Amino acid sequence: KNQVEQSPQSLIILEGKNCTLQCNYTVSPFSNLRWYKQDTGRGPVSLTIMTFSENTKSNGRYTATLDADTKQSSLHITASQLSDSASYICVVSRGANFGNEKLTFGTGTRLTIIP
Amino acid sequence: DTAVSQTPKYLVTQMGNDKSIKCEQNLGHDTMYWYKQDSKKFLKIMFSYNNKELIINETVPNRFSPKSPDKAHLNLHINSLELGDSAVYFCASSPDWTGLNTEAFFGQGTRLTVV
Numbered sequence: 001k002n003q004v005e006q007s008p009q010s011l012i013i014l015e016g017k018n019c020t021l022q023c024n025y026t027v028s029p030f031s032n033l034r035w036y037k038q039d040t041g042r043g044p045v046s047l048t049i050m051t052f053s054e055n056t057k058s059n060g061r062y063t064a065t066l067d068a069d070t071k072q073s074s075l076h077i078t079a080s081q082l083s084d085s086a087s088y089i090c091v092v093s094r095g096a097n098f099g100n101e102k103l104t105f106g107t108g109t110r111l112t113i114i115p
Numbered sequence: 116d117t118a119v120s121q122t123p124k125y126l127v128t129q130m131g132n133d134k135s136i137k138c139e140q141n142l143g144h145d146t147m148y149w150y151k152q153d154s155k156k157f158l159k160i161m162f163s164y165n166n167k168e169l170i171i172n173e174t175v176p177n178r179f180s181p182k183s184p185d186k187a188h189l190n191l192h193i194n195s196l197e198l199g200d201s202a203v204y205f206c207a208s209s210p211d212w213t214g215l216n217t218e219a220f221f222g223q224g225t226r227l228t229v230v
Contacts, residue, residue: 034218043119043205043221044158087156102171105158 002027004092004106012112017080021109023073023090031093035064035075038087038108047075047088077111085113118142121206121222128196129230136191136225138206146170147189148219149181150205158205164189196229203227 004025013019025033032051036044048057048064050073056065061084063076077084090106119140128134140147149161163171167183178194193200206222 041224043207043223045221046218049218089158103160107155107157 002092002094002102002104004090004104006088006090006106006109008109009107010110010112012114013080015080015082015113015115018076018078019080019111021075021077021088021090021111023075023106025071025073025090025092025104025106027071027092027094027104029094030068030071033064033066033073034091034093035062035073036089036091038089040086044089080113082113082115085111087111119206119208119220119222121204121225123225124223125226125228127228127230130196130198132196133192133194134196134227135193136204136206136227138189138191138222140187140206140208140220142208142210142220144208144210144220145186146209147183147186148207148209149189149191150207150221152203152205152224154202162189162191193227196227198229201227201229 007022032049034049035047037047038044047059047062050057050064050066052068061078066073087108087110089108092104094102122137146165148163150158151161152158160173161175162181164183166186180192181189183189203224203226205224207219209219
């Protein structure tokens with residue numbers, strides 16, 4: 001069964017601290033893994049997209065890692081800011097056959113940054 | 116300028132009614148999607164259209180009928196609304212339908228409440 005599980009479900013940290021969010025998946029065949037940030041009441045916004053051959057990818061203070069062997073990914077946020085408060089969703093794409101690309105979404109981690 | 120725009124943002128309606136949600140993208144993308152996000156914040160794809168043609172229909176009840184008059188628009192019409200249809204519906208677009216390494220841009224969502 002193709003699944004994407006994220007942990008923790010929710011996380012509260014102090015402003016300025018670092019944190020790491022986890023994503024484990026069983027999706028096969030694997031095409032790519034994406035991390036999205038969803039602010040309350042808004043649509044998801046892409047942070048990173050990683051393919052099988054990429055181990056790490058950064059986008060400002062966000063760094064995503066991927067271990068395709070263990071089917072695990074993490075999103076590390078450095079020097080957190082209040083604006084980082086959001087839900088972070090891990091999305092895994094199955095191998096695309098003609099017209100059959102499928103995205104499996106995780107349920108997200110709700111991150112709250114407190115001053 | 117909004118890249119993917121949905122209207123309305125909020126929709127409250129009675130059971131049994133028929134309603135439509137409109138979506139437009141000004142990114143020149145070939146592929147558009149409708150996603151449903153339930154109360155547990157889980158995003159699930161409903162439809163995918165490429166150049167006005169249906170690519171994916173994820174076993175959505177036939178009360179839901181997407182319509183794509185051109186590749187910049189993908190509207191969602193729902194007949195005989197039920198309580199279980201209450202959710203946030205997101206429209207998205209991406210450059211092509213393969214989804215490989217391409218970012219999907221999401222609209223702000225339409226919160227549908229059926230009473």
